[in-house]
Amino acid sequence: MKSSRFDTKLIHGAYDRAGHYGSLTPPLYQTSTYSFDSAEAGERRFAGEEAGYVYSRLGNPTVHTLEARMAELEGGEAAVAFSSGMAAVSAVLVTEGVYGCTYGFFSMLEERFGVEVDFLAMEDEEALSQALRPETKVIYVETPINPTMKLVDVEMVTRFAREHGLQVVVDNTFATPYLQRPLAQGADVVVHSATKYLGGHGDLIAGVAVGRENFMEQVRMETHKDIGGILAPFDAWLLLRGLKTLSLRMDRHCENAAYVFERLKDHPKVRSIRFPGDPASDTFRLAERQMSQFGGLISFELHGGKKEAQAFLNRLKLAQIAVSLGDPETLCQHPYTMTHSVVPVDKRREMGISDALLRVSVGLEHPEDIWQDLKQALDG
Ligand SMILES: Cc1ncc(COP(=O)(O)O)c(C=O)c1O
Structure with missing residues (x-):
């Protein structure tokens, strides 16, 4: 039975057991190439006159199952999987804050290839209008x-983009299709670091892009095939396994983060805090409209600076000092010296990344244990 419900699609989406000896889980096709029945069959496959696989950089059944499932989950026509989130990221007009390596990638495009990039706070249409140039794409x-x-x-943003043909x-990555569906809100392409919540177990690096069939086909043929940042079949298989529990894990991440936020916000060592589910935040209404829950990440500033932030991290006992996010383990990091250290200091300041800022990816442990660990590190 085909279902349109998200939880069921996570488990059954885009996979026909009949074509795979009834195998309950999608099989792992751990192969680099595929043999042809004859030289002529090989010629037809290369010419696209006959359906079938040729070589795993051009396509692999396990990876295709993952891509088709991701397309269903995001409500897009097609998806392409990549060897990392960064391999899936490419574009030219950027929000004021982005993941550090995304910033690095755009800066490289600008310096080496002359693709001009503006980083801006997309607070309203006025800000977008001011940044718009005739060459903006x-x-x-x-x-x-x-x-x-x-x-x-x-x-x-999508309303503005439509008016200007962008x-x-x-x-x-932070919300996953369980909490937020940008394609339904008019976006053309969604990208993910699947390394995070989609995989959900901290054991792989992967990326996915989802969008319209013709655009994704172009990505597949021009960028993916020839540059070669493909996803390995085993990682696609792990991702299909992780995806099955996405909604359960996200519910728990969200609940745990809300629990931690409620306590963290009133701690005297905490100077400021940002969590989409904070009713006092200026974007709370937007969060309620755009997301079904508020996610598992919290960032907060301590009184003081780098010294205090590093001392806090060094006192953690349960939470791990690590970048990445969306794992079962609670992870804490210091963006100023870690994920966003590639961003120039003045830009870090503009983005709101001070040396006292910490980011916590609230894990799936018991929420009271997570809070007690953060508390003892704050009190220490
Ligand atoms: C929001 C966001 N996008 C993209 C990436 C890059 O993904 P990956 O590390 O899988 O290449 C990250 C990594 O942290 C991220 O947080």
Whole structure:
């Protein structure tokens, strides 16, 4: 039975057991190439006159199952999987804050290839209008933004983009399609670091892009095939396994983060805090409209600076000092010296990344244990 419900699609989507000896889980096709029945069959496959696989850089059944399932989950026509989130990221007009390596990638495009990039706070249409140039092609949005947890109004951006004939790419890594569906809000492409919540177990690096069939086919043929940043079949298989529990894990991440936020916000050592579910935040209404829950990430500033932030990290006992996010383990990091250290200091300041800022990816442990660990590290 085909279901349109998200939880069922996570488990059954885009996979026909009949074609795979009834194998309950999608099989792992751990192969680099595929043999042809005859030389002529090989010729036909290369010419695209006969369906079938040729070589795993051009396509692999396990990876295709993952891609088709991701397309269903995001409500897009097609998806392409990549060897990392960064391999899936490409665009040219960027929100003021983005993941550090995304910033690095855009800066490289600008310096080496002359692709001009403007980083701006997409607070309203006025800000977008001011940045718009005749040569602008794409608006690239991250929301919630890593690591400041600011939000961008996807509907506002896509409305503006339509009026000006621009494409919109949304990095949906922090929310996942369980909490937020940018394509339904008018975005053209969604990208993910599947390394995070989609995989969910901290054991792989992967990326996915989802969008319209003709565009994804172009990505597949021009970028993916020839540059070669493909996803390995085993990682696609792990991702298919992780995806099955996405909604359960996200519910728990969200609940745990809300629990921690409620306590963290009133701690005297905490100078400021950002969490999409904070009713006092200026984007709370937007979060309620755009996301079904508020996610598992919180960022907060301590009184003091780098010394205090590093001392806090060094006192943690349960939470791990690590970048990445969306794992079962609670992870804490210092964006100023870690994920966003590649961003120039003045830009870090503009983005709101001070040396006292910490980002916590609230894990799946018991929420009281997570809070007690953060508390003892704050009190220490
Ligand atoms: C929002 C966001 N986008 C993209 C990436 C890059 O993904 P990956 O590390 O899988 O290449 C990250 C990594 O932290 C991220 O947080």
